[in-house]
Amino acid sequence: MFNEDKSKELGKLEAQHEFEMQEMERKREKDEKARKEKEMRSRGDNLQSSGILIFIVFLLIALISISTNFDIIAQSSENTRSMAKTGTEGTIIKVPMSIADSLESLLQTELPDTERVDILIALIKEIKGKDPERAMQLADSSRSLAKKAGYKYGTGASLNETAVLCINRSEFDKAESYCREAMIVFDAMTKEAKGNTITLAKTGIAKTENVLGMVFDYKSNYDIAIRHYLNSLKIYEETGNKKGIASSLNNIGVFYIYQKDNDSALDYFLRSLAILKELGNKRAVASNSINIGIIYIRKGKYAEAIQYFIQSLEVLEELGSKREIADCLGNIGAVYQKWENYDMALKYHQRSLEMAEELGNRDGMAVSMMEIGRIYDILGDHSKAVHQFQKSLSISKE
Numbered sequence: 600m601f602n603e604d605k606s607k608e609l610g611k612l613e614a615q616h617e618f619e620m621q622e623m624e625r626k627r628e629k630d631e632k633a634r635k636e637k638e639m640r641s642r643g644d645n646l647q648s649s650g651i652l653i654f655i656v657f658l659l660i661a662l663i664s665i666s667t668n669f670d671i672i673a674q675s676s677e678n679t680r681s682m683a684k685t686g687t688e689g690t691i692i693k694v695p696m697s698i699a700d701s702l703e704s705l706l707q708t709e710l711p712d713t714e715r716v717d718i719l720i721a722l723i724k725e726i727k728g729k730d731p732e733r734a735m736q737l738a739d740s741s742r743s744l745a746k747k748a749g750y751k752y753g754t755g756a757s758l759n760e761t762a763v764l765c766i767n768r769s770e771f772d773k774a775e776s777y778c779r780e781a782m783i784v785f786d787a788m789t790k791e792a793k794g795n796t797i798t799l800a801k802t803g804i805a806k807t808e809n810v811l812g813m814v815f816d817y818k819s820n821y822d823i824a825i826r827h828y829l830n831s832l833k834i835y836e837e838t839g840n841k842k843g844i845a846s847s848l849n850n851i852g853v854f855y856i857y858q859k860d861n862d863s864a865l866d867y868f869l870r871s872l873a874i875l876k877e878l879g880n881k882r883a884v885a886s887n888s889i890n891i892g893i894i895y896i897r898k899g900k901y902a903e904a905i906q907y908f909i910q911s912l913e914v915l916e917e918l919g920s921k922r923e924i925a926d927c928l929g930n931i932g933a934v935y936q937k938w939e940n941y942d943m944a945l946k947y948h949q950r951s952l953e954m955a956e957e958l959g960n961r962d963g964m965a966v967s968m969m970e971i972g973r974i975y976d977i978l979g980d981h982s983k984a985v986h987q988f989q990k991s992l993s994i995s996k997e
Contacts, residue, residue: 699725716745716753723760727767728882728920735764755784755803762810766817767922769962775814781807798838805834805843812850816857825854845874849887856893865894885914889927896934905934925954925963932970945974965994 702722719741727734745753758781765774788800812827835843852867888911895904932947955963972987
């Protein structure tokens with residue numbers, strides 16, 4: 600049996616248009632208030648302008664050859680060792696820094712508070728799949744600094760990122776609380792903002808609606824969840840935010856998975872996947888492919904399911920997203936169970952368990968142990984089966 604709860608987490612995408620909008624706003628503010636550049640550090644209600652952030656963007660382009668959107672995931676040097684070895688023989692090849700390393704380095708420099716908040720948020724998005732504890736520490740710092748600086752957009756964005764991290768910890772009430780606080784901030788921005796700043800505030804509201812949908816989805820309050828998802832989708836469509844549209848479409852697909860409406864779910868996932876491929880977002884494509892694989896399992900199309908899972912696994916391993924890798928391994932194991940290839944099923948579930956243990960993911964451990972127990976039971980090794988069931992039950996009660 601495959602694990603929908605674990606796979607569901609992979610389907611939660613964030614709206615990545617935010618950073619681009621911030622750049623546009625800073626350039627506008629710089630043109631309008633060039634005479635007051637020295638005062639910008641202490642003026643938090645404005646989305647401040649600075650040539651430093653523009654320099655940061657071009658620096659990252661030079662280092663890692665990606666778009667100016669910090670949220671587009673590029674291959675790190677750790678994941679592209681074979682590429683680093685190519686080139687003219689005898690030539691020393693400089694391996695580019697990863698996005699996370701570049702952002703960490705920028706945090707060591709002197710920056711206005713608003714720009715430091717922006718970089719913290721970008722770093723949270725980059726590392727939350729690999730190092731969730733560090734990501735939470737950064738989220739705490741980002742919220743505190745944004746509030747201190749009076750940086751409203753940064754405050755709301757930091758609250759939303761904290762909410763997503765709480766969801767990943769199954770702390771749903773905390774996540775909802777952070778979302779409610781973020782909504783208040785963004786609502787206030789819309790009443791005060793003009794021009795592009797209004798669009799930026801609306802993007803923040805759409806992101807918050809999306810995260811709230813996730814919260815209620817996990818709480819099994821599906822009527823409320825779908826309302827938030829549809830609100831998010833409407834705003835993203837109004838603002839032309841393709842990344843946000845893809846995120847909302849995917850989450851609506853997840854909603855229909857839990858309503859057991861496989862055809863509707865598949866339709867939303869495929870619509871989302873088409874946009875994500877257009878955008879070139881590897882991580883999001885991998886996450887969406889997991890959900891499509893789940894639908895094909897439900898439809899009994901196991902060959903199609905495992906094809907999507909394996910494609911997703913290859914990308915996730917390249918990106919080093921351990922939590923998502925563990926989830927994907929478990930789903931591949933589920934397909935082999937359906938095929939009654941229990942040796943292969945056991946292999947993948949054990950790999951998933953080992954990674955869940957490494958990450959300290961107790962829920963993931965419990966699910967993997969349960970599946971391993973079921974396989975041992977089918978194979979007639981009842982003592983091992985009971986042992987795994989007992990361990991799974993013990994963890995589930997914690």
